[in-house]
Amino acid sequence: MLQPKTTCLIATGGPGHESVVSLVSAGYAFKNMPSWVRPLFLVFNQQEEVCLFEDFSFCTVDGNLARLHEDIPVFPLHRLPELLKQFSIEVSSKIIVFQAIHGHLGEDGSIVDRMKVFGWPVTGFSAQSSMVCFDKVLTKLILSSKGIPVVPYRWYLAHEQNLKRPFSGPVFVKPAREGSSVGVLRVSESDDFNQALDEAFKFDHKVLVEPEILGRELEVAVLKTKTGWQASPVGEISKSTWYSFSEKYLSTTKTSTGLVRDLSEDTINRIRSMAIEVVTVLEGSGFARVDFFLSDQGELFVNEVNTIPGMTGISMFPWLWEQAGVSGLQLMDTILRECAG
Numbered sequence: 582m583l584q585p586k587t588t589c590l591i592a593t594g595g596p597g598h599e600s601v602v603s604l605v606s607a608g609y610a611f612k613n614m615p616s617w618v619r620p621l622f623l624v625f626n627q628q629e630e631v632c633l634f635e636d637f638s639f640c641t642v643d644g645n646l647a648r649l650h651e652d653i654p655v656f657p658l659h660r661l662p663e664l665l666k667q668f669s670i671e672v673s674s675k676i677i678v679f680q681a682i683h684g685h686l687g688e689d690g691s692i693v694d695r696m697k698v699f700g701w702p703v704t705g706f707s708a709q710s711s712m713v714c715f716d717k718v719l720t721k722l723i724l725s726s727k728g729i730p731v732v733p734y735r736w737y738l739a740h741e742q743n744l745k746r747p748f749s750g751p752v753f754v755k756p757a758r759e760g761s762s763v764g765v766l767r768v769s770e771s772d773d774f775n776q777a778l779d780e781a782f783k784f785d786h787k788v789l790v791e792p793e794i795l796g797r798e799l800e801v802a803v804l805k806t807k808t809g810w811q812a813s814p815v816g817e818i819s820k821s822t823w824y825s826f827s828e829k830y831l832s833t834t835k836t837s838t839g840l841v842r843d844l845s846e847d848t849i850n851r852i853r854s855m856a857i858e859v860v861t862v863l864e865g866s867g868f869a870r871v872d873f874f875l876s877d878q879g880e881l882f883v884n885e886v887n888t889i890p891g892m893t894g895i896s897m898f899p900w901l902w903e904q905a906g907v908s909g910l911q912l913m914d915t916i917l918r919e920c921a922g
Contacts, residue, residue, distance in 0.1 A: 630657060802868070867920065870898050
């Protein structure tokens with residue numbers, strides 16, 4: 582007798598500024614689902630109300646971004662068991678949640694606690710580890726305490742007064758708890774530093790300031806398997822300007838990606854090993870992307886950790902694994918099996 586399929590709820594949308602990216606990442610997950618699961622989209626709107634869909638009819642995709650249709654029927658989260666019954670699924674059956682929500686609700690770990698009420702495991706980091714990694718300041722404090730090099734920084738709270746530019750030259754001002762490109766400003770020496778702080782404080786009451794690192798932007802995808810953490814080849818983002826949200830998702834001409842081939846084997850192995858060390862120190866699980874800067878002086882810095890890396894047509898996470906010979910189907914199968922236990 583055939584065993585019933587495991588239901589995989591692909592959590593997508595949400596209240597964050599990157600919900601438009603989350604919808605596309607969910608589409609990648611749906612297209613690469615292994616045969617032992619039955620996928621359903623668990624769609625959250627801006628108010629965190631939910632609906633279920635068997636196909637992608639709840640949104641319109643435009644390249645690397647998407648938008649929810651305004652007329653989709655939504656319900657409070659506590660009614661999710663009723664919605665599942667409409668698809669002949671009992672809340673007590675085998676259900677796992679694939680986490681594709683970028684930003685708030687997803688990357689901050691809240692979705693894990695929401696699903697815990699129903700007893701369902703969620704892919705990726707635990708609620709606590711997600712919360713730590715979503716806070717760029719906490720991440721830097723933990724990594725630096727373990728001797729892992731991070732980009733120099735200062736951090737400030739909204740109530741502080743008379744704040745001065747902490748570094749010479751151009752700096753980046755970032756909300757501490759937002760997506761990697763949301764609310765981020767590059768501030769040259771001639772720009773108004775305090776005005777940039779005011780803009781960042783619109784997104785979070787805690788911000789950090791970092792000096793611009795001249796050099797190369799490198800990325801490593803990591804994946805938890807039965808034998809432990811595995812690291813992808815090292816990729817590089819080449820761009821004419823800093824990687825803003827529009828540069829990342831709207832531009833089609835300025836940015837290119839590729840594998841790093843001109844560094845020594847020792848340096849590449851060091852970067853890959855450091856990526857695994859980073860997620861281990863942060864008590865991660867499932868999968869992630871670790872971003873680095875390699876300065877023109879040869880210094881290596883961890884830039885940030887993305888616990889829910891994008892899976893759009895331009896995203897580095899699935900592309901890096903493809904370069905290692907891991908297909909989208911194999912990638913999703915590994916992630917889901919690790920979650921299912």
